[in-house]
Amino acid sequence: MTAIVIAFAMTAVTVVLAIRSRGDNDSDHVDGSKAEREFLASEQRRHEEARDAAKADEGEPRA
Numbered sequence: 001m002t003a004i005v006i007a008f009a010m011t012a013v014t015v016v017l018a019i020r021s022r023g024d025n026d027s028d029h030v031d032g033s034k035a036e037r038e039f040l041a042s043e044q045r046r047h048e049e050a051r052d053a054a055k056a057d058e059g060e061p062r063a
Contacts, residue, residue: 025039
């Protein structure tokens with residue numbers, strides 16, 4: 001009985017990790033190279049958008 005409970009718990013942990021990984025990475029690919037390229041591209045876009053927003057804020061007069 002204990003082994004069944006432990007096996008069920010480990011299966012649940014694995015499923016939770018898979019769901020979390022899919023949510024965090026917006027992908028279910030396990031091939032690291034493609035996922036890493038996509039991640040780096042999305043991070044670069046996010047940083048560029050943040051820089052553009054900061055530059056736009058610098059040009060606005062403060063109240």
